[in-house]
Amino acid sequence: MNCEVCQLKELEVEHFEIREVLRCILHTIVFHRALGLVRPKDVDLELFEITYVQCGDVELEKKIDEKIDHFISWVEKHPNKKSQICLSFYEVKSKQPSWFTNKTERLYWEQWYVNLNVTQHPKHHSSKSHHTKLIVDPGESATEERSCRRAMVEASLREVLFQIIKFVNEKKDHVPPISEGVIYFPYEITIPRKFQ
């Protein structure tokens, strides 16, 4: 089985936007890979005029938030750097049992790379808060510039979401069959080594 890889378009975000952007992208991807019985949950972004969809699974939401926190910590340690977060889906295959090993292996069948370019120093950002809206220069031109920049980020995020939809629609054959009682495929969220 081939591993399909999707490199999402790079997003230029500020530190306080990381959480919302990542939540939106990751949940959208997972929703497309949660082929079990779900009751979708609509979530409106606070920073942008975008509504994304979650599976409605509390555990999943918690895990994704933890990973996002971990990523934000990494970004705070490596400011003003391009960063990447990888969401991988895999199947668990048991290896040939031998006398010495009885391990299972993961067969990755899909990987999504979310590329972010964090532009601002994270010193004003609180890891728990996603409500901060920094206003550095309260002048009118700064406000216009900020709103223009916000619109650009929103448009870019929308593009990324459509990119996900197109990818999901174009490539369906590699998706494993649905298991009974399983809501979503096993996944993992990592920060690639070259970015660490």
Add this chain to the structure above:
Amino acid sequence: MTSTHTNSHTEAAKMEQVITEFFYKSLLIILESRSSYVSSRNYSGEQTVSSPSSSSSSSSSVRPRDKWFNLALRECPSALENLDLCRRSNFEPVVVDVILEQKPLDWGPASFSPTSDLVRNLSSKNKNSYFWNSDQQDESGSEMKCEKIIERWFVQNESRKGRDCNSGNRRSSCNNLSALYKKLILMLRSLYVTVRLLPAYNIFRDLNSSGLICSFKLVPRVSSFVEPLTRKEEVDMQRFWFTPVDTSCGRLCLSVLYHSSISDMSSESSTPMSPQFIPDYVGSPLADPLRRFPSLPVSHGSPSSLPFSRRHSWSYDHYKASPPLVSFSPSPTHSESNALVSNPSSLGLPPMSLPPHPPETSLAHKRNTNFDEYCPSPNFSASPSPSPSPSLPIYIPWTHLSKALLRSESAPVNIAAPKLANTPALSGKQNLPPCPPLKITRAGTSRTDNIRVPAETDATIEKIFSFGKEDCWKYSGVKAFSNSSPRISCSRSSSRSLQDDFDYSEFPCPFDVEDGEMMDPGSRKSQDAAVGALVRLLKKAPPLRQNVSLNFSEASRPEILSNSIPKQSQILEAVTVEYAAAPNIASFRLVASKTTTDALEELRGYKVMKNLLLSEGGKAYTSNVASAAEHSSTSKDRSIL
């Protein structure tokens, strides 16, 4: 052979069912994000529960049809199921037009809640068009509305001609079916996400969440055949294709034509209705001028017994021992800030702050309006009478009052408010509940604790008091002088004696001399002392004109008040005045209603008296001196002689 045929028939039936359910599910996903009454957005009550497939959730929460494509959505209206009528087979397409209807602002509320009745409109034998509609639209006429198709969804099963749908062995068809089912699940997931990313969803969301009275609404129209869009219409639209999914007999296609820039259209139309003043809101004196507010004080009671508390601009914090007699209740009923019109934000409407109180216009009833932003009408009420219930209230238009108060024929003299006290009759039982504090901000009004008593007898009522933030006053009654110009006397219910009414200790009398300073009547000092004594005597003298006060209290009628105040019928606020029958109270009222003019006149009188005394004393002195001189000269002469 027979079993193969049966199996293939079974597989075909399953395939048919899967395709039918796909049509149904895709339409449900589109409609529930474009029609408020089908929406799953408010279906969040069960979303906090764990996933429907988990063991903790009850199976009853997931309906059988929810399990199709593993996507549990809100229950669809029965009308949606009637869509089967428009499709004779799975090969007939389904077109969903999402229409933005714009109407004038005088839509009634009912027009925003379209009924769920499905109206069938057969225009041609090839066209079966079902559309959601509301009765209001029919009644108002279609020519009134402006429609624009902002989205057009196509769901169709393209047949693959020349191929036997039932061919293939069992295993491959089974695999095909599971693969097909998986792919359809993925397609529907994409559809679910896509409908929320398109611009029309923002309009739908705003319509659902906000309480704005919008001049537009979204109306989805489902049909099996539609007129193609004009070139002009299509120029502004973009198309998005979902990758078709092959079936055994064809392929399922899903696409959408949408307007990418309808946000401008919706933002222009989503402005709330212009604020309008509602003159006859509930609680308005215009609606019921004689209505007594429950906050009218009674002879008994405590602040906590008031049915509702209103903040007033005057509190009696400084005079806690003597709760005031006059309470002012502003016309709007409550001071709590409710975002009635707001926002929505939100939904609601942004709280609209009233402009400063326009005396000439009626007040709009805004429950969320802070009292700081307008001047409410005071509710004059007083119960100095021993009767348990106040007498008939008298209403003085607040605007008239305020204007009248500002007019002065002579400069008023500030009389210290705490010094104006009640008669003994008002003590004890007559302690009225203090009025709750009310914050009123009037432009240019400085906070004072004084009561300005109207100066002139024939003048319109001058500004009786300037409202401070923490003062609350009650009026004990209305009194008219002989020239029929009414005055509103101010009093405080307290246990103070009448002597305290005019404690002029703060206003040093120029003639006031210590007792010990009464000396030689011939001396100048003694003259002053005499005058001072006279003044003190006058202070302690019993009041005059008791009978007259009684007559005045009877004569003081609302019409007198209204005569003295320029009639402005638009605004009439409640001013309750009570009349005291007791002579003591009347006499107190007489004393209390002494104007500064009277005081000045008295002072002048004293001055005259003083001059007279001085002149007489001077003459006497002169005569004494002269006589003394004469006497001395006589004695000298005598001595000389």
